[in-house]
Amino acid sequence: FVDELVARAGRIRLGGPFDEDARSGPLISAAHRDKVEAYVAEGVAEGAVLRCGGARPDDPALADGFYYPPTVLDECATSMSVVQDESFGPVLTVERFRDEDDAVRLANDTVYGLAGAVWTQDGGRAHRVASRLRAGTVWVNDFHPYVPQAEWGGMKQSGFGRELGPAGLAEYQEAKHIWRNASATPQRWFE
Numbered sequence: 001f002v003d004e005l006v007a008r009a010g011r012i013r014l015g016g017p018f019d020e021d022a023r024s025g026p027l028i029s030a031a032h033r034d035k036v037e038a039y040v041a042e043g044v045a046e047g048a049v050l051r052c053g054g055a056r057p058d059d060p061a062l063a064d065g066f067y068y069p070p071t072v073l074d075e076c077a078t079s080m081s082v083v084q085d086e087s088f089g090p091v092l093t094v095e096r097f098r099d100e101d102d103a104v105r106l107a108n109d110t111v112y113g114l115a116g117a118v119w120t121q122d123g124g125r126a127h128r129v130a131s132r133l134r135a136g137t138v139w140v141n142d143f144h145p146y147v148p149q150a151e152w153g154g155m156k157q158s159g160f161g162r163e164l165g166p167a168g169l170a171e172y173q174e175a176k177h178i179w180r181n182a183s184a185t186p187q188r189w190f191e
Helices: 002-010 030-045 099-109 125-132 165-170
Strands: 049-052 071-074 091-093 117-120 135-142
Touching: 002 049, 002 071, 030 049, 030 071, 030 091, 099 125, 117 125, 125 135
Parallel strands: 071 091, 117 135
Antiparallel strands: 049 071
């Protein structure tokens, strides 16, 4: 599985907005790229195995942008900063698990909870695991599609409240309670 993941990540083409074959663009700034590089370097120093990416591209056509290739770090531990923190870079960390309970424990062992994904051919397992993950959105056998009819938002330090869907619409509304006594006499509960 990891070998195929690494092969696919290595085939992702970097490029600008006018490159129709590009599937990944530049990061937002040099500072952001530096931050991502630092997380990757720290992960490797802590014992992660760099399987692909991990260095600025040497293609002269990409020299003027803040490009960073899709990077896969294998043999990671939950305690690593590259696993725990949000680098917002094209970095995927791989952690091994023993069984379903261990996988859920690893996935939930973070202060964040915006989104997650479960990949399995077992429908029962998909439902069990997805329902146990502490994330606002959990995809099954896919990653990152969304529809405006469904709520979007995180758990834990990934935020509170929702956007999109009925719950998201409710975030922009104010509730008001009006009580009207329709009987001929007041209730006088306060006397």
